[in-house]
Amino acid sequence: MTGTDLPGRTKGEKEHNQGLARSLFRVTLPRWRGGRYSLSKLFFNFYLLAMGSFVAIAFTADFVISTAQRGITDDYARRFMRGTITLIEDELFRQPRSTWPRKIRELDEKFSYKLGIVERISLDRTLTPTQVDKLDSGDIAIDHDGDIMYHRLGTSSQVLVVGPLASNRNPELKDRLPLELRLRLLTWSLTGLIFGIALWFWVRPVWRDLEALRQTARDLGDGNFEARSPAARSQLFAPLSDTMNNMAERVQQLLATHRELACGISHELRTPIARMRFALEMLTETDELAERERLWAMMEGDLEELDHLIDTSLTYARFEREAPEPHFSSVQFASWLVAEVDAVRLLGRNLDITVDTSELPEKLCVDLDRKAMPYALRNLLRNAFKYASKEIRVSAEILAEQILIHVDDDGIGIPPEEREHIFSAFTRLDRSRDRSTGGYGLGLAITRRVLELHGGTAIAGASPQGGARFTLSWKACQ
Template sequence: MSRAGGDRPESPEVAGPLDVTQPPPPPVTMTAAERKLTPYRYCKWRWLRFRRSWTDTRADRVPSWSRLYVRVYTRLLVLGLLVLAVPLLALLRELGVDVVWHALRALPGGETLVALVVFGTPALAAYGWMRPVWLDLVMVRERAIDFTGGRFNTRARESHSVIIGPLARTLNALAMRMERLIAAQRELTNGISHELRTPLARVRFALEVLREPASAAEYESALASIGQDVTELDELIDMSLTYARLEYSSLQSNLEPTVLAVWFDGQINDATLLYTGREIVAKVEIDRLLRVAMDKRLMSYAMRNLLRNASKYARSRIIVGLALRHGNVEIFVEDDGVGIPLEERERIFDAFVRLDRQTGGYGLGLAITHQVLRAHRGRIVVTDPLTLSGARFEMSWPAGSA
C-alpha cells in the first residue's frame, strides 16, 4: 500500500500505533567502562548521599556516622580555636601582627604545619573519641531491632563505655526478662491445659450419666460430682490468674505498716480451725508491737499455702516460728511428715510440679508463694528439719520501715 500522492513504500522500521506483532527492541546493555562513574559523577553521588543522610528525619533512617563525626569535629574545632584565640590575641597586642606572622613562618613547616595542627588535632580527637561510641550505638540499635522482631535470645555486647555500658546492660536485662515471661507463659498454658483434662473428663462422664440415670441416687451423685469439678475448675482458674498476675507484673507489692504478731496469730488461728487433726505449735520471738512493711493479702496467701502443704504431709504435729534477725522477718514451717528429697528441693517451686499426686492440688501453691516472696524482695527455701522429721520451709523478707 502506498501513501497518497506518491508511490514510495513505507519504511519497515516505522511501526504504526496498532502494530502489536513487532517484537520489542533488545535491552540496551552497558559495558563495564560505561558503568564506571566518572570522578565528577562519583563525587556528586557521594555528596547527594551525604546530604540525604543529613536531611532525612525519618524515624527508621539508618544513623549517619559522617553526620555525627562532622558535628563533633566542628564543636572540638570551635572549642580549640576559642582556646587558642586568647594567647594569640595577647601576642598580637604585645608584639604586633608582623612579628607574630614572621614567627609562625619561621617554624618548621611554616603556616602549613600550624594549619594542619590546628585543624587536624580536633579531627583525630573526634575520631578517637566518637568511633568506639558510634560502634556501641550501632550494636545497641541492632539488638533493639532484634528485640522488636521477637529475637530475645540475642544479647548486646558488654561495653565499658560509661554512656553505652548501662544501656547495653539494661537491654540484656530486658531480653532476659522477656525470655522468662515467654517461658512462663508457655509453661502456664501447657500446665493449665494439662490440669483441665481430668475435671473436664469427669464432667463429661457425669453428663452421660445424667442423660440416663439408673436411679435417683446416681442422679444426685452425678450432680454432686459436677459441682465438685466446677469448684476445682474455679480454684484452678483463680490460682492461675494469681500466678500470672505475679509473674507478669512488675512485682511491686502494696506494702503497708502491719503489726506482725497480730497478723501471725491470725494465720495460726485460722489454720488451727481448718486442720483440726494436726497440732500446730507457734513460736513467736519478736516484740508484740513490732510493725513491718508487707502486703498482707499476698503474704497471707503465701502463709496459707505453707500451712496447707504442712497439714497434707504432717503426721500429727506442725511447728511454725516467727523471728526478726538482721533486719529481716523470718518465718519457718516444719512438719513431721516424710520430708522432701534433696534433689527435688529446687524443683518444687516451679509451676505445676507435684511430688505426690495422691494429695490433690495443682502444683501452683509453692510457685505463687515464691512469687510473693520475690515481690517483697525476699526468698523461700527448703532446708533440713531442726526439730521434727519432715520438711522445713523458711521464708524471709526485709522488714522495711513502718
C-alpha cells in the same frame, strides 16, 4: 530451658513469639547501611560539624581580640612613627611650600614605604570623624586597616601621607603576607589533621557499639532471645547496652513464664474437663435421682477446681509479670500470727494445730504487707493440711536479725533433692498426683514470690516431727 531451644514448640507458637519480639524490639536505632561507607559518613558528619564549629569559634575569638587590641596597636604604631614623621615635617618646613611636592618625591625614594602630600579636604570621605578630629588636632591619624598614617603639616591645608607601610618596594615586607598565610594554612592543616585523628578514634568505638546494638536488636526481633549486646567499648553506650540486655532477659523470662503457664494450665485443665465430660455422659444414661445428684456434685466440684486454677494462675502470672509494689505496715507479730492460723484452722479437720510464739520478744512489731503475707502463710498451712497425719506446729523466732516462721508437719516429708524444686510453678511430687492431695504446684511458687517482695525467701527442710518443715524468713524490724 527458655528461648528458642524450648522443646515441643509448635510452628504457630514460634511465629507468635517472633512477632511479639519484633514488636517489643522495634527500636529506633539508626538504620546505617553497614560497612565502611556508613562509618565514613558518620565520621565526616561529626568532623565537619565539630571542625566547622571550632573554626567559627576561633575566627570569632580572633576578630574580638583583634578589635580589642586595635587601639593598643594603633597607639604603638603612632609612637613608633612619630619621630620619623616629625623629622620629615621639619625637613619640609625648611623648604618653601612650593617645593614640598618635589622634596617629598626625593624623600620617598629613601624610604621603604611611600610618602605623599594630599589636601586636607580630600580626606573627609576617607577617614572617620574620630580620625579627622585627631588629624585636625595635630595628632597622627591611622586608617581603618592600620597601614596608612596621616599628619597635618602645621596649620596648612596639606597633609603628609605615610604608607602603605607594607609597600611592594620592600621585598621583605612583600613576602611577609604570603609567609603568614602559609604559616596559618600549615597551622590550620595540622590542627584539622590532629583533630580528625582524635575524632576517628572517638567515633570508631561509638560506631561499633551502634552496630552491636543494632545487631542485637535484630536478633531479638527475629526471636533469638539468647542474643545479648556485648560490653560497650564507649562509656556513652554502656548504659544503653546494659538496659537492652536487662530488657532482653526480662522479655525472655516473661515469654518463658507465658509458655510455662500455658503448658501447665493446659495440662491441669485436662483432668477436670475429662471428669466433667464423663459425668455428663453418665448423666444422660441414668435416671436414678441419687446418681444424678452425685454426678451434679462431681461437676460442681470440677467447676470449682477450674475456677481455683484460673484464679491461682492469674495470681502467679501477676507476680511473674511485674512484682506488685508492697505496702508495709507494722503489726504486733505474735497476735498477728495466731490470728492468721486461727483463720484457716477449720480446714485442718481433726489435725492438732499449735502455735508457739514463746521465742519472740514481748510486743514485737514487724513490718509486712498485710495483704500478701497472709497468702504466703496460708499456702504453707494448706500444704501441711494435705500431708500431715496428726499434728501441725507453727512457730516463730528471731535469728541473726531475721524473723523466721516455721510450719512443721508429721507427714511423709520431702526428699532433699526435691526441696528446692518444689518452689517452681506446676511442680508436684509424684506421690501428690491423686486428686485428694493434688493442687497445681503454684501455691509454693507464689509463697516464694511474696517473700521476695519482703526481701526474704521461703525454703523447705526436714521437720522435728518427722515430716516437712517450711520456713519463711525476712528481715525483722522492732
